[in-house]
Amino acid sequence: MDNLLEIKNLSVNYGLVPILQNISVSVGKGEIIGVVGESGCGKSTMIYAVMGILGKTGYVDGGEILFEGDNLLDYSKEQMRQVRGEKISLIAQNPIESLHPTRRIKDQLSEMVKMHNMDVKEAREEMLRIMDIFRLKNPERILNSYAFELSGGMCQRVSIAMAMVLKPRLLMADEPTSALDVITQKEVINELMKIRDRSGTSILIVSHNMGVISHMADKMIVMYAGHVFEYGDKKQIINHPQHPYTENLIKAVPKIHMPLPEGIEAIRVDRTLPGCPYCRSCDCKCSECDSERPEMIRLDDNCFVRCHKYAHRNTGEQLRAHA
Amino acid sequence: MKKYIIKRLLWLIPIMFIVSLIAFFLMYLSPGDPAAIYLSQGGDAPDAEALAALREQLGLNDPVWVQYGRWVGNIFRGDLGTSIFTGNPVAQEIANYFPNTLKLTALSMALTLAVSIPLGILCAVFENKWIDVVLRVLSFINGSMPGFFIAMLLILILGVRLRWLPTISSGSALGIWMPTFTLAIALSASYVRQIRNAIIEELGQDYIRMERAKGIKEWAVLFKGALKCALPRILTLAGLNFGALLGGTSIIEIVCTYQGLGRLAVNSITNRDYPLMQGYVLVMAFIYVIVNLVVDILHAYVDPRVKQQYMKSAVRKKVRLTDGSNKVVQ
Incomplete structure (x- = not known):
């Protein structure tokens, strides 16, 4: 599979604080990649870095972001603007706050469409069609509304529809289901997957919700304190997590009829310390963990892990046999 | 909205x-007998008979x-x-001075907004860059100068030295x-700061990030996005x-020798001209309430959220009608 997006050794800082450190991830055409991790681990920052909207204090400290073979970091501001919304689009975390508070939805839509020199009428038709698929009643009325007149779930579906109107090649969804009830969540997930199946759009989806990721994603990225800890095939990661953190993360998912797991807690990590950021909470800590940053180790074609545990092993096969 | x-x-009535x-009652309770003041204008003490007659005449x-x-x-x-x-009739006195004040107010307000927006x-776009720092320092200095001081500075510079404007x-x-320049300069100090802060706050909102993510051009993000909010x-x-x-801005009007309502008010106080004072207070209260109403209406016009609040009761009724249920949309 060709890679649509390839992030190579990307580091991002906010001011003096390193937020992302040496991230390498790729998204293939038509792939759905799920990103999981605690709040503040840099999931959203990764998305903003790809789109070039890190804000005033954020900047890229090294690495490459290749989109269809071109390094986006070499693009001018104007080139980047053209990419945003048209080739790469974003579904934001807070649906209501992410729509302009005092402009009608249709005005926001047509503004975006005009900025990309597309036909407003066509885009409107497309928007109505997508809204219909999302089972939004009275799509015309919604287009004439302001964000504050709609519910959170409606706003979310409207923003997803708006992100898809220009048929982007990569859809980046930052917690797209957090504002939705379980039933609507399911519908939206199914729709996102249908979009992928129909138009081959790649989707990078960030979520706290392990269930959403395990349902949707082909591949999975596990992030912790600005690092990618594990990256690979979803099934493999969920069924045989390699990194101690991933193991704990999957254990920590609350399940119906089960008591909440104990002994797993979030710890504030000092990102400037040397060594593995997870070393203070890790069950399988070894002597190197305190002093050396682990390298990304390739276990097999579908699995990369950043942990000292695997530094001295040669292949993943041995590991799995061991496990 | 009409409702x-x-x-x-x-509400104007109460x-x-x-x-x-x-x-x-403020005037009634304040010391001094209006009739005595009227009669002693020439400097002589009023004689008792004339005083009694005038008191009777004034009721x-x-x-x-x-x-x-x-x-x-x-x-x-x-x-x-x-x-x-x-x-002269009080109404006529106020009517004589009011146009001057209205002109001054409108001009200085327009100038203030034209400069400070x-x-x-x-400042907001170049937050903490040199241009922002310079403008903030300037507006801080400006803000710490009292209005009459600015007026005197302007009279000295524009009137006496450069002779561009009359000193009177x-x-x-x-x-x-x-007086227009004086007021505009005095007001701009706080306006620049407040507009800067308002825009910076808006620029930090999620919808701005989203607009950028949609590929909206930066000028549109700023003007149609942040400024509108x-x-x-x-x-x-x-x-x-x-x-x-x-x-009326009495001090500046007096320093600049401008014939506005502020000057009228101060004069009426020094002259103990009670009817004029009463009339002035009444008319000003009325105008203030009307101006506030106009501002609130404009507010609803630029912000649909406010408009919805005004019309909330109407919206509730409508929902009940179409649904047949008692669901209330907020």
């Missing part, structure tokens, strides 16, 4: 009633409620009383510019100042 305006206009009570011997009733009754006939000092945006404002076509706040600020300025 809302009518409701607000009806407000004006209370204002009229305050205006009347000062009647019970206070009768006096108040007569005053209010006259107001409804458009008669605010007669100035003790000039002998662009500067505020500039009344009786000259260019005269209005001296900051507009209600700017409007509120301007509205409050507009109302206050209409009341």
Whole structure:
């Protein structure tokens, strides 16, 4: 599979604080990649870095972001603007706050469409069609509304529809289901997957919700304190997590009829310390963990892990046999 | 919306009633006998007979409620009383000065906004860059100078040194510019700061990030996005100042020798011209309430959220009708 997006050794800082450190991830055409991790681990920052909207204090400290073979970091501001919304689009975390508070939805839509020199009428038709698929009643009325007149779930579906109107090649969804009830969540997930199946759009989806990721994603990225800890095939990661953190993360998912797991807690990590950021909470800590940053180790074609545990092993096969 | 305006206009009745009570009784309770003041204008002590006659003529011997009733009754006939000092009707005195004040207010407000909106945006866009720091320091210095000091500086520079503007404002076509510049400079200090902060706050919102993510050009993000949302706040600020300025800016009017309502008010106080003072307070309260109403209506016009609040009751009814249920949409 060709890679649509390839992030190579990307580091991002906010001011003096390193937020992302040496991230390498790729998204293939038509792939759905799920990103999981605690709040503040840099999931959203990764998305903003790809789109070039890190804000005033954020900047890229090294690495490459290749989109269809071109390094986006070499693009001018104007080139980047053209990419945003048209080739790469974003579904934001807070649906209501992410729509302009005092402009009608249709005005926001047509503004975006005009900025990309597309036909407003066509885009409107497309928007109505997508809204219909999302089972939004009275799509015309919604287009004439302001964000504050709609519910959170409606706003979310409207923003997803708006992100898809220009048929982007990569859809980046930052917690797209957090504002939705379980039933609507399911519908939206199914729709996102249908979009992928129909138009081959790649989707990078960030979520706290392990269930959403395990349902949707082909591949999975596990992030912790600005690092990618594990990256690979979803099934493999969920069924045989390699990194101690991933193991704990999957254990920590609350399940119906089960008591909440104990002994797993979030710890504030000092990102400037040397060594593995997870070393203070890790069950399988070894002597190197305190002093050396682990390298990304390739276990097999579908699995990369950043942990000292695997530094001295040669292949993943041995590991799995061991496990 | 119409309902809302009518409701607000009806509120004028109790407000004006209370204002009229305050205006009347403040003057009634303040020391000094108007008749005595009127008669002693020449410098001589008034003789007792003339004083008694005038008191009778002015109705000062009647019970206070009768006096108040007569005053209010006259107001409804458009008669605010007669100035003790000039002998002209109060309404005419106010009408003479009001156009000057209105002109000054409108001009200085327009100038303030024309200067401080662009500067505020500039500061916000270049937050903490040199241009922002320079402008903030300037506006801080400006903000710490009292208005009369700015007026005197301007008179010194524009009037005396450069001779571009007359030092005395009344009786000259260019005269209005001296107090206008003074007010605009004095107001701009806080306006630039507040507009800057409002825009910076908006620029940090999620919808701005989203607009950028949609590939909206930066100028549109700034003007159609952030400025549009900051507009209600700017409007509120301007509205409050507009109302206050209409009341006259006595110190600046006096320093610049401008014939405005502020000067009239101060004169009426020094002359103990009670009818004029009462009339002034009443008219100003009325104008202030009206200006506030206009600002609120404009507010609803620029911010649909506010409009919805005004019409909330109407929306509730509509939902009940279409659903048949009692669901209330907020």
